[in-house]
Amino acid sequence: MARFSPAQEFQSALSPIQLLPFRFERTAVGRYLVSNIVGEFVSLSGEEFGRLVQLQLAPGDELYDKAYASHLITRAGQTAQLQLLAMRLRSRMAFLREPSALHLFVVTLRCEHSCPYCQVSRQSSDRSRFDMSEEIAQRALALVLQSPAPLIKIEFQGGEPLLNFPLIAKIVEAANIEGPRAGKELQFVIASNLALLNDDILAFCKANSILLSTSLDGPADLHNKNRPRPGGNSYELAVKGIKRAQDVLGKDRVGALMTTTERSLGRAEEIIDEYLTLGLGGIFLRPLSPYGFAVKSKQLQKYDANEWLDFYRRGLRYILDLNRSGTPFVEFYTALVLARMLTDRPTGYVDLRSPAGIGLGALVYNYDGRVFASDEGRMLAEMGDDTFVLGNVADATYRSLVTSDKLIELVGASLSQCAPECHGCVYESCCGADPVYHHATQHDAVGIKPLSGFCARQKGVMETVIDLLHSSPEDAVILRRWGVA
Ligand code: SF4
Numbered sequence: 001m002a003r004f005s006p007a008q009e010f011q012s013a014l015s016p017i018q019l020l021p022f023r024f025e026r027t028a029v030g031r032y033l034v035s036n037i038v039g040e041f042v043s044l045s046g047e048e049f050g051r052l053v054q055l056q057l058a059p060g061d062e063l064y065d066k067a068y069a070s071h072l073i074t075r076a077g078q079t080a081q082l083q084l085l086a087m088r089l090r091s092r093m094a095f096l097r098e099p100s101a102l103h104l105f106v107v108t109l110r111c112e113h114s115c116p117y118c119q120v121s122r123q124s125s126d127r128s129r130f131d132m133s134e135e136i137a138q139r140a141l142a143l144v145l146q147s148p149a150p151l152i153k154i155e156f157q158g159g160e161p162l163l164n165f166p167l168i169a170k171i172v173e174a175a176n177i178e179g180p181r182a183g184k185e186l187q188f189v190i191a192s193n194l195a196l197l198n199d200d201i202l203a204f205c206k207a208n209s210i211l212l213s214t215s216l217d218g219p220a221d222l223h224n225k226n227r228p229r230p231g232g233n234s235y236e237l238a239v240k241g242i243k244r245a246q247d248v249l250g251k252d253r254v255g256a257l258m259t260t261t262e263r264s265l266g267r268a269e270e271i272i273d274e275y276l277t278l279g280l281g282g283i284f285l286r287p288l289s290p291y292g293f294a295v296k297s298k299q300l301q302k303y304d305a306n307e308w309l310d311f312y313r314r315g316l317r318y319i320l321d322l323n324r325s326g327t328p329f330v331e332f333y334t335a336l337v338l339a340r341m342l343t344d345r346p347t348g349y350v351d352l353r354s355p356a357g358i359g360l361g362a363l364v365y366n367y368d369g370r371v372f373a374s375d376e377g378r379m380l381a382e383m384g385d386d387t388f389v390l391g392n393v394a395d396a397t398y399r400s401l402v403t404s405d406k407l408i409e410l411v412g413a414s415l416s417q418c419a420p421e422c423h424g425c426v427y428e429s430c431c432g433a434d435p436v437y438h439h440a441t442q443h444d445a446v447g448i449k450p451l452s453g454f455c456a457r458q459k460g461v462m463e464t465v466i467d468l469l470h471s472s473p474e475d476a477v478i479l480r481r482w483g484v485a
């Protein structure tokens, strides 16, 4: 007589398998890319995908383990899996708990450059009309300190903000007194072409831990054609400024951004080399945006999303090869996308957020006192479109700005989680909503995604990144390092 009951009598009855929410897309090579709601991607063969959707899987087989680990399936009545997903989603969207951490002061719209792609529609004269006054700055600072975020970044923009440096100094000094009283930790950034940088400004930046962010489009001939100024020496001044800032403030206290023009397209490697030579740790291969003179001068029409993607892929390939040969260097946008894919950290980058980052991610205080939901929103206003004006420093409170009907409607209408096309897109969990771009290009904050340059670029970048992660182990090691850094 057996002393023990059969093994199956000790097994708990398994409840039926159920699918969890996921999105999928058939790839060019006949496989299926499947993503869960927290940004994990798995590649399945057609046969595996068929078995997954028909629930023809069982514990012990490879597909079951893969689907379970990727939160694509659960067991009826099992709550742990759902709780885990909910916790991860909450963490990914934690940016909503600390809204409006970024505040941009447009201290002047004047600029001594005349870049044909200038997206802010700079002005060349009339200090009284295009410079922010001290009174407007004070009122704007009071609004900044009402926002709930404990860590606040104040960025000075233009035009060329150094043309109104005395006002920057006053704002920083006032913020350093009033910020701690309001329980805020403050960071400061000046976004400048650096042509007007001098020792006094650098000393002030050092004393107040101010970061500098500048523009560098590539080698001298390319940069100077893109960024004309009297004397034709924008490149020389930018490079000199970067070096001086690195010496005085530290290598990591100055960053540069490039803008892709038609002239840049065949020169990805040279542009990247320029950044390497200057000891910059990475580059953001940034496309033109549809605002200001970039539209008026038809710069925007000179290349399309596919041509930019070719440029991006060529640049990324070059950067990955540099890393393989021992030179660490990062493509920053790729790193941001990877962080969405490989971690549950809330993103600070407003273009990769849904709900959109307008207002909730950043507020912009214009030189004339108007408050905008985003930097691009104020660029549109210079083109005569006031859609993204939320109020005026004269009478606004932080609460009146972020709870305005206008902002709520724009943010609510553009959620990628439920927007047409996006809600079923395999990349949704790592993408974002950009209502300003879509309003500017399609006169509709939601946008018709199959016709959207934003969507084409987002898809192209994410497809490229996932392809490299899945097909190239050496590149995957480098990319994973960028994503979790
Ligand atoms: S892009 Fe910048 S540097 Fe060039 S004109 Fe516009 S504000 Fe000035």
Ligand code: SF4
Pocket (backbone or CB within 6 Å): 416, 421, 422, 423, 425, 426, 427, 428, 431, 432, 449, 454, 455, 456, 458, 459
């Ligand atoms: S914008 Fe395009 S890539 Fe992004 S979620 Fe929507 S459809 Fe997908």
